[in-house]
Amino acid sequence: MTTTTLNPNDPLYHLPTAQIFHLRTLFYTQLSLGKIKPLVLPSAFFGTLFLPLLYLSIPHKSRPWLYSLRWVVAILIVYIDYTLLLTTSGSNVAIGYAVGLIACHGTVWGLTLVLFTRPQWDAARVVRDGETGGYTWQFYPEEGSWWKRVGWAGDLLLNFRGVGWNYAVSTIPSPPFPTVGGGQGQTVEMGRMEKVTRQGYWVCETGREFVRDRLWQVGWSWVVIDVWTTFGRADPYIVLGPEYVHSSHWKINSLPSALEGVPMGVVSLGRSILGITGVAAGLFYFHSIYQLVNYCVLGKGGLDLLGVQGELWQYPSLFGEFHMVKEKGLAGFWGAWWHQSFRRGFAAAGEWVFDVVATGETVPALRVRDTNGEVNGKGYDNDKERRAKKPTRAKTVVTVLIAFFLSGLMHACGGLTSMSPTTKFWTPIMFFATQGVGVLVQGFVCQYFRGFIERNFSTRWRRVGNLVVVAVWLQLTGWGLVDDMSRAGIWLFEPVPFSPVRWLVKILGYGDMLGGNNGNVWRLDEEYGLRWWWGPEGRWWESGLRL
Numbered sequence: 001m002t003t004t005t006l007n008p009n010d011p012l013y014h015l016p017t018a019q020i021f022h023l024r025t026l027f028y029t030q031l032s033l034g035k036i037k038p039l040v041l042p043s044a045f046f047g048t049l050f051l052p053l054l055y056l057s058i059p060h061k062s063r064p065w066l067y068s069l070r071w072v073v074a075i076l077i078v079y080i081d082y083t084l085l086l087t088t089s090g091s092n093v094a095i096g097y098a099v100g101l102i103a104c105h106g107t108v109w110g111l112t113l114v115l116f117t118r119p120q121w122d123a124a125r126v127v128r129d130g131e132t133g134g135y136t137w138q139f140y141p142e143e144g145s146w147w148k149r150v151g152w153a154g155d156l157l158l159n160f161r162g163v164g165w166n167y168a169v170s171t172i173p174s175p176p177f178p179t180v181g182g183g184q185g186q187t188v189e190m191g192r193m194e195k196v197t198r199q200g201y202w203v204c205e206t207g208r209e210f211v212r213d214r215l216w217q218v219g220w221s222w223v224v225i226d227v228w229t230t231f232g233r234a235d236p237y238i239v240l241g242p243e244y245v246h247s248s249h250w251k252i253n254s255l256p257s258a259l260e261g262v263p264m265g266v267v268s269l270g271r272s273i274l275g276i277t278g279v280a281a282g283l284f285y286f287h288s289i290y291q292l293v294n295y296c297v298l299g300k301g302g303l304d305l306l307g308v309q310g311e312l313w314q315y316p317s318l319f320g321e322f323h324m325v326k327e328k329g330l331a332g333f334w335g336a337w338w339h340q341s342f343r344r345g346f347a348a349a350g351e352w353v354f355d356v357v358a359t360g361e362t363v364p365a366l367r368v369r370d371t372n373g374e375v376n377g378k379g380y381d382n383d384k385e386r387r388a389k390k391p392t393r394a395k396t397v398v399t400v401l402i403a404f405f406l407s408g409l410m411h412a413c414g415g416l417t418s419m420s421p422t423t424k425f426w427t428p429i430m431f432f433a434t435q436g437v438g439v440l441v442q443g444f445v446c447q448y449f450r451g452f453i454e455r456n457f458s459t460r461w462r463r464v465g466n467l468v469v470v471a472v473w474l475q476l477t478g479w480g481l482v483d484d485m486s487r488a489g490i491w492l493f494e495p496v497p498f499s500p501v502r503w504l505v506k507i508l509g510y511g512d513m514l515g516g517n518n519g520n521v522w523r524l525d526e527e528y529g530l531r532w533w534w535g536p537e538g539r540w541w542e543s544g545l546r547l
Contacts, residue, residue: 023492043542043543047079048109085417089417096418099414121180124178137188162344201316201317210295218289221285225285226499239486346407349403353402354398404435411485423487531546
């Protein structure tokens with residue numbers, strides 16, 4: 001392979017532009033040889049969405065033979081998504097990475113709803129009564145029309161955090177859950193729904209407040225992303241990953257002049273901060289746009305096409321309050337402050353695995369508990385019985401470790417489906433596995449030495465200690481994720497269409513320092529957006545909208 005001598009400060013051979021071109025060339029070469037396929041709608045979502053939707057839309061509570069077919073459905077979901085994982089990528093670096101996330105989380109989520117839980121028995125959502133207009137709980141509409149069942153199952157599949165459902169993650173605002181077995185139409189006590197949870201997740205009370213807050217989030221995240229992509233890419237690590245000095249395609253002679261002479265420990269810390277900042281800003285940016293479109297265009301603030309799902313209380317914040325990190329350390333960081341979008345599926349997998357190993361029973365128990373502590377419609381007689389029903393320490397350990405492993409696996413699959421040949425499958429798994437270990441170890445140490453800690457350290461110093469533990473642990477382990485995201489080229493993605501920062505730099509007369517296409521004010525090109533794709537060799541089912 002030809003080796004190109006490249007100086008990252010040379011605007012004629014700017015590394016980000018060259019690497020984007022290189023990855024796209026790899027994609028189109030593989031595509032022309034028939035070795036890879038683009039991500040095409042709707043066929044790419046057959047295993048992650050349409051197959052479980054079809055199965056859940058058919059009543060099986062009174063049909064044991066049909067319920068037993070869940071194993072066949074589960075195997076098909078795994079097979080279809082595994083095929084997607086091995087055969088699909090994208091010329092856009094974000095799409096290539098997203099294929100792996102879709103395939104992995106789609107598998108976990110599909111298995112959660114088909115195998116690990118029993119939605120037709122115990123899941124319920126909030127709807128409005130057609131006669132009174134009040135809120136009621138709707139369990140599976142077994143006697144309803146096909147379209148009602150499809151609507152119920154579709155809402156279940158697309159609602160990862162469970163907003164408006166009785167399986168909602170515990171961190172977000174929710175009304176008190178219904179009694180399982182209490183039948184359809186139980187009244188929803190919306191007046192008892194808290195606006196802010198103790199973890200700091202909140203819902204807006206007025207449309208004006210919601211629009212103002214989400215526009216603010218789009219604005220500040222836009223600026224952060226713009227500054228990040230403008231200047232962060234000057235570091236070849238951000239473009240190629242840690243192996244940039246040994247790259248088989250590019251030969252980098254030096255770091256940018258701004259980093260020369262800076263201790264590598266400081267450089268490493270800066271890269272870690274850049275990584276978490278970039279991920280968080282991207283999540284805020286896209287989630288806020290998604291919520292704004294849903295509420296202001298499709299929901300109650302616009303065309304009102306979504307029913308209850310378009311109401312304001314259905315859009316809680318994405319992140320919690322940072323004070324939970326000070327109070328709980330690593331457990332507060334991952335279990336309260338950081339977004340909980342995938343928590344339900346990952347936790348359900350761990351619970352199911354533990355129950356199978358411990359009891360040998362593959363049919364999941366009903367897990368949904370109402371606000372009075374009732375399970376399966378039976379209340380606890382006393383606090384001792386309530387405590388006895390809590391998960392054992394062993395179950396908690398297994399659930400936490402499996403949940404973090406699956407999170408690592410999902411991000412590893414993102415690297416696998418990217419076009420970069422340098423990604424390492426094990427490093428994201430290692431990162432998330434160490435986060436699970438860190439959560440458990442810190443929790444055990446704090447519990448075991450609780451008396452000593454409370455006697456000798458004030459609340460202020462305990463909070464400082466939690467922040468130090470989180471910062472040190474993330475810095476020691478964070479390379480496992482940030483390295484591989486850099487290798488995959490994820491930082492080359494352009495989330496914002498227009499760059500005010502680049503425009504300002506050019507106005508001030510420093511445009512040449514940006515180099516190559518990285519200095520263009522308009523950031524999107526032909527690889528962003530949708531286009532029609534015809535399935536090769538007459539395979540019409542592979543035709544559709546290509547991302």
